Amino acid sequence: MSTYILEMRNITKTFPGVKALDDVNLKVRNGEIHALVGENGAGKSTLMKVLSGVYPSGTYDGAILFEGKECHFKDIKQSENEGIVIIHQELALSPFLSIAENIFLGNERQSKRVIKWQETFMEAKKLLEQVGLKDSPDTPVMDIGVGKQQLVEIAKALSKNVKLLILDEPTAALNETDSANLLKLLLELKKQGITSILISHKLNEVSSVSDSITILRDGQTIETIETKGEQVSEDRIIKGMVGRELTSRYPDRVPKIGEKVFEVKNWNVYHPIQRDRKVIDNVNIHIRRGEIVGIAGLMGAGRTELAMSIFGKTYGKKITGELVKNGKEIQANTVSDAIAHGIAYVSEDRKTYGLNLIEDIKRNITMSNLKRISKNSIINENKEIQEAQFLREKLNIKTPSLAQLAGNLSGGNQQKIVLSKWIFTEPNILILDEPTRGIDVGAKFEIYTQINELAAEGLGVLVISSELPEVLGLSDRIYVMNEGRITGELDRAKADQEKVMRYMTGSGGASRENAN
Amino acid sequence: MKTLINLFRNNIREYGMIIALVFITGLFWILTDGITFNSLNLTNLILQNGFILVLAVGMVLVIITGNIDLSVGSVVAFVGAIVGVLMINNNVPVWLAIILSILVGALIGVWQGFWIAYVGIPSFIVTLGGMLIFRGLTLYLLDGKSLAPFPDSFGKLSSGFLPDIGSGEFHILTIILSVILSLVLVYMEFSKRKTQIHYHFEVFPLWITVTKLAILVGVINWFAYKLASYKGLPIVLIIVFALIVIYTFIMNNTVMGRHIYATGGNQKAADLSGIKTKRVTFWVFVNNGVIAALAGLMFAARLNSATPAAGNMLELDAIAAVFIGGASMSGGVGTVIGAIVGGLVMGVMNNGMSLIGIGIDWQQAIKGMVLLLAVGFDVYNKNRSGK
Numbered sequence: 021m022s023t024y025i026l027e028m029r030n031i032t033k034t035f036p037g038v039k040a041l042d043d044v045n046l047k048v049r050n051g052e053i054h055a056l057v058g059e060n061g062a063g064k065s066t067l068m069k070v071l072s073g074v075y076p077s078g079t080y081d082g083a084i085l086f087e088g089k090e091c092h093f094k095d096i097k098q099s100e101n102e103g104i105v106i107i108h109q110e111l112a113l114s115p116f117l118s119i120a121e122n123i124f125l126g127n128e129r130q131s132k133r134v135i136k137w138q139e140t141f142m143e144a145k146k147l148l149e150q151v152g153l154k155d156s157p158d159t160p161v162m163d164i165g166v167g168k169q170q171l172v173e174i175a176k177a178l179s180k181n182v183k184l185l186i187l188d189e190p191t192a193a194l195n196e197t198d199s200a201n202l203l204k205l206l207l208e209l210k211k212q213g214i215t216s217i218l219i220s221h222k223l224n225e226v227s228s229v230s231d232s233i234t235i236l237r238d239g240q241t242i243e244t245i246e247t248k249g250e251q252v253s254e255d256r257i258i259k260g261m262v263g264r265e266l267t268s269r270y271p272d273r274v275p276k277i278g279e280k281v282f283e284v285k286n287w288n289v290y291h292p293i294q295r296d297r298k299v300i301d302n303v304n305i306h307i308r309r310g311e312i313v314g315i316a317g318l319m320g321a322g323r324t325e326l327a328m329s330i331f332g333k334t335y336g337k338k339i340t341g342e343l344v345k346n347g348k349e350i351q352a353n354t355v356s357d358a359i360a361h362g363i364a365y366v367s368e369d370r371k372t373y374g375l376n377l378i379e380d381i382k383r384n385i386t387m388s389n390l391k392r393i394s395k396n397s398i399i400n401e402n403k404e405i406q407e408a409q410f411l412r413e414k415l416n417i418k419t420p421s422l423a424q425l426a427g428n429l430s431g432g433n434q435q436k437i438v439l440s441k442w443i444f445t446e447p448n449i450l451i452l453d454e455p456t457r458g459i460d461v462g463a464k465f466e467i468y469t470q471i472n473e474l475a476a477e478g479l480g481v482l483v484i485s486s487e488l489p490e491v492l493g494l495s496d497r498i499y500v501m502n503e504g505r506i507t508g509e510l511d512r513a514k515a516d517q518e519k520v521m522r523y524m525t526g527s528g529g530a531s532r533e534n535a536n
Numbered sequence: 537m538k539t540l541i542n543l544f545r546n547n548i549r550e551y552g553m554i555i556a557l558v559f560i561t562g563l564f565w566i567l568t569d570g571i572t573f574n575s576l577n578l579t580n581l582i583l584q585n586g587f588i589l590v591l592a593v594g595m596v597l598v599i600i601t602g603n604i605d606l607s608v609g610s611v612v613a614f615v616g617a618i619v620g621v622l623m624i625n626n627n628v629p630v631w632l633a634i635i636l637s638i639l640v641g642a643l644i645g646v647w648q649g650f651w652i653a654y655v656g657i658p659s660f661i662v663t664l665g666g667m668l669i670f671r672g673l674t675l676y677l678l679d680g681k682s683l684a685p686f687p688d689s690f691g692k693l694s695s696g697f698l699p700d701i702g703s704g705e706f707h708i709l710t711i712i713l714s715v716i717l718s719l720v721l722v723y724m725e726f727s728k729r730k731t732q733i734h735y736h737f738e739v740f741p742l743w744i745t746v747t748k749l750a751i752l753v754g755v756i757n758w759f760a761y762k763l764a765s766y767k768g769l770p771i772v773l774i775i776v777f778a779l780i781v782i783y784t785f786i787m788n789n790t791v792m793g794r795h796i797y798a799t800g801g802n803q804k805a806a807d808l809s810g811i812k813t814k815r816v817t818f819w820v821f822v823n824n825g826v827i828a829a830l831a832g833l834m835f836a837a838r839l840n841s842a843t844p845a846a847g848n849m850l851e852l853d854a855i856a857a858v859f860i861g862g863a864s865m866s867g868g869v870g871t872v873i874g875a876i877v878g879g880l881v882m883g884v885m886n887n888g889m890s891l892i893g894i895g896i897d898w899q900q901a902i903k904g905m906v907l908l909l910a911v912g913f914d915v916y917n918k919n920r921s922g923k
Contacts, residue, residue: 334808356810365808373808376801378868387798388809390791397791405735423737441809 025050025184025215031070031082040066042239048217053210055226056219058236058261060319060486064219068186072106073099103183107173109192113161120144120157123176147175151205167198185216191225192320203229221318223254223525235260262488262517270493273472278309281480282449287341289329299325299336301504307449307480312471314495315484316520322504323484324368327451331365332358359388364447366438368454374438377427381419382408384426384437389445411440416466432463439470450474451482456490468494488517502526552913553862553877560881564888572888575766583695585883586772587831589876591854593779594827596875597820599858602800602867603652603659607666608828608854611644612847614670615832620683620842630690634833641829642822649821653814675844684841694838698769707768714760718753725749783872796820800867857882860910
């Protein structure tokens with residue numbers, strides 16, 4: 021038998037227009053913990069979906085060898101039968117069912133389609149002992165915390181006689197004690213001969229538990245580092261993750277920065293459901309007139325939560341802190357307050373939060389500010405058409421007619437409609453959350469140009485983006501977030517990807533470099 | 537020609553239903569040897585179905601917000617009981633009783649709207665509760681018995697006609713009104729067309745617009761002629777017409793209307809656009825309470841009694857009318873005119889099937905099939921255009 025339990029050879033996976041994986045190679049030794057790291061969008065999840073059969077054999081190029089045999093998985097069931105189990109970031113547990121029922125979900129202990137409860141509970145109990153969970157197997161899953169739910173997922177995997185366990189960001193939602201427990205469990209499982217692949221953004225965890233680390237970047241394998249029992253420095257990993265050159269994908273611009281237009285002071289926000297979980301922890305930021313400020317951070321760092329809590333308290337509970345506009349404190353408790361104070365928020369998911377897909381372009385554009393085209397609550401349709409027409413030309417929305425339904429347009433054009441919609445509210449402060457997610461390069465450039473123009477018109481612009489090059493290419497100043505806190509503030513001239521990445525992964529210390 | 541097909545495809549919801557209405561009326565014309573369209577029967581058709589059309593107007597707003605109201609049938613009965621108790625048992629003046637019962641309708645809307653919009657209980661549950669609650673209260677108020685008769689002036693609400701000017705056999709006023717209406721429609725169509733051309737929207741070729749208008753004007757005037765040669769314009773028709781005009785205007789031209797469509801189309805996006813979607817939902821239910829009360833008054837006036845079983849299953853007729861008229865179960869789509877056309881489809885079928893002597897058993901089954909086919913056609917169409 022080969023020393024490698026898994027070999028993925030020359031995997032290439034293309035989506036329409038994008039090469040998500042480009043000739044990726046991954047070799048995992050029998051009985052090791054193998055970390056897979058890379059930026060958001062580097063291709064980690066895609067690679068794991070290829071492995072587990074979510075993308076069935078034939079939709080990608082390359083070969084998968086598991087325990088020396090070539091495999092062609094058509095679906096998840098097949099890869100699970102071979103002993104490959106993925107635990108996703110969003111846990112796949114049914115909240116109203118008990119722990120035992122969840123463990124054997126889809127894999128029920130039965131005789132002729134009748135559940136054998138005795139056996140279910142006995143085996144569940146054994147598995148729970150194995151993962152170190154002391155709760156009774158008949159507790160409903162919704163009554164235990166996220167950390168324990170994670171353990172239930174692992175117990176579920178063990179019930180399927182797992183040989184290769186894949187964990188996608190297992191500690192993203194966990195606190196430090198739960199994370200430490202989980203990592204200990206991984207080491208325990210390793211002793212029992214179970215191989216795991218750990219996908220994580222938390223580089224300190226990665227370097228402390230893994231035996232080898234594979235770095236992906238832009239859909240390509242960069243390198244595999246063997247740790248040989250020693251700790252690999254986080255800087256070493258970061259260098260691999262970001263070692264890419266910034267090309268001139270960003271329009272030139274000479275910033276004209278004025279006085280402070282917007283400040284957020286001592287901002288604290290708690291999770292809407294887990295009331296004692298602090299999501300935003302004492303954040304202080306400011307934006308100046310004509311300035312583009314970037315917010316960098318990994319998934320779950322709290323960037324969207326920050327933006328939405330500012331925008332009419334649309335996220336979170338027990339929000340405390342001050343919002344100051346032009347030196348005066350303002351109250352923005354609802355979205356209409358926020359809009360009235362000149363704050364606009366372009367949400368990260370345009371289809372869910374930005375557009376009415378079954379409505380036409382012009383009505384989407386005017387939705388947030390119908391006052392501007394109406395008198396005594398009666399809408400002046402001619403004026404509406406004129407205004408929408410003006411914005412369509414300004415932003416170059418490519419459509420034959422304003423009467424097109426928003427749902428029929430491409431991602432780039434949809435994003436331009438959302439942007440138009442917020443420009444139409446005549447804001448002073450524009451918050452953009454992932455403004456170019458899932459749109460093509462040409463449309464990206466146009467959106468960047470628009471953002472630059474808006475800043476030149478005197479707006480304060482806040483850009484949240486998971487793409488580091490975008491943050492660096494666009495912003496005059498960058499805040500970096502990690503676990504709900506601002507961990508760094510960098511001027512454009514002083515920022516580079518490695519520095520930002522260090523703050524993002526929480527390994528840069530909480531200092532603020534040379535910002536004024 | 538391609539744009540023509542495109543335009544037609546984009547508007548197939550609207551045209552599909554009108555074609556269905558034309559087809560069904562044509563069918564009954566043949567089956568009943570034209571009885572469906574004599575003056576008397578046309579007038580009856582309106583008197584019989586007036587309150588369904590009224591209910592459909594309120595219901596379409598509810599359904600556009602993505603909700604449903606199962607309670608309107610019981611509210612119709614409850615309001616009937618209240619006017620009965622007020623007018624017959626307590627001799628309250630007709631005008632005061634009408635105002636009070638409309639107020640009761642509004643309060644019912646406030647009650648249901650509160651639970652749905654602000655507490656967040658699904659409208660299906662709240663109005664299912666309302667259906668039982670108000671039916672129960674009706675039985676209590678009427679003590680299980682019918683109250684009759686109402687004062688004569690109240691009956692006008694459902695069986696009255698617009699008084700005529702002049703004194704001939706023929707109702708001149710009806711004809712004058714229909715001619716005025718025709719002129720207004722022609723003017724509106726052309727001014728809309730002018731705007732659309734000005735802003736480079738796709739428009740139908742002129743000959744289609746003209747043909748469409750010619751047919752529309754022809755139907756309206758023929759219809760008016762038929763009514764004029766019987767008793768003239770029924771009050772019911774005037775009420776329905778006024779509701780169509782008012783609510784079409786609200787839905788198309790006012791901020792409130794936009795907010796209703798936006799709430800149903802994508803509530804999260806509407807919330808994040810500064811639309812107070814809870815308030816919108818609340819007011820739509822208050823509105824529906826008022827409309828149900830109005831329908832209740834018309835219903836009681838038509839029966840000339842307040843009965844415990846009044847309006848039974850009426851909510852289902854209204855809901856069916858709205859869906860036949862192209863509204864979508866998931867909200868955001870639907871028009872007042874569509875709901876009216878849907879209501880007419882149901883009405884013509886009810887009337888026509890009774891005329892050719894189909895029993896109530898088969899009437900129900902056939903109406904059910906028509907509802908299923910109409911919505912099925914809609915879904916099929918949507919799936920196809922989605923590809």
